[in-house]
Amino acid sequence: MRGLTLIESLLAMAIAAILLTGGVATFRGALLRLQLTAVTNDLVLAINLARAEATARHARVAIVPRAVNDWASGWHVFIDANDNGQFDSGETVVRTFDPVPARLTIEPTFGSFDGHVLSFDRVGLLRRPGSNGMLLGRVTLTSEADVRTLCFSAASVRVVRAAACS
Numbered sequence: 001m002r003g004l005t006l007i008e009s010l011l012a013m014a015i016a017a018i019l020l021t022g023g024v025a026t027f028r029g030a031l032l033r034l035q036l037t038a039v040t041n042d043l044v045l046a047i048n049l050a051r052a053e054a055t056a057r058h059a060r061v062a063i064v065p066r067a068v069n070d071w072a073s074g075w076h077v078f079i080d081a082n083d084n085g086q087f088d089s090g091e092t093v094v095r096t097f098d099p100v101p102a103r104l105t106i107e108p109t110f111g112s113f114d115g116h117v118l119s120f121d122r123v124g125l126l127r128r129p130g131s132n133g134m135l136l137g138r139v140t141l142t143s144e145a146d147v148r149t150l151c152f153s154a155a156s157v158r159v160v161r162a163a164a165c166s
Helices: 007-057
Strands: 061-066 070-079 093-097 105-109 119-120 137-140 148-152 158-162
Touching: 007 061, 007 070, 007 093, 007 119, 007 148, 007 158, 070 105, 070 148
Parallel strands: none
Antiparallel strands: 061 070, 061 119, 070 093, 105 137, 137 148, 148 158
16 A cells, blocks of 8 residues: 555644744744844944034934834934934935834933934034033844844944843
8 A cells, every 4th residue: 555644644744833833933033133133233324324424524413213202213314404403304314214123122221311313423422412412321122032232432332232231
């Protein structure tokens, strides 16, 4: 006799289902980590672009969320001509970034400053809008699978794979 019995077929399908389920879960985690890395890279690109434009133009350049206080909505890099930390009509947009995937969150933490804007002065340092007050803090990007934090110090930005700067 040739062929498979019903029990052999069911056993093969059960093994295939178990392997497929494990593969899908692993693939989903890898996809979430890849999305987090891509969004982190976009935010670092926006920061580097804003710093470069600020030094090249000798002007304030800022990054703001596309929707008020919602960094997940994407962000604009723009020339903040009046240094008010808000994207006003008539101000030049350098670049606009797309919203982040639904499972990612972005949370700014800058002490008493609400983090609604990242403003760079003419030498490329992060400052409070409307003043030369130094701005120190972090922006935390979180997915179900991982976390990245952009740590802002006096003259630099660095990325760590933790929820806090150390």
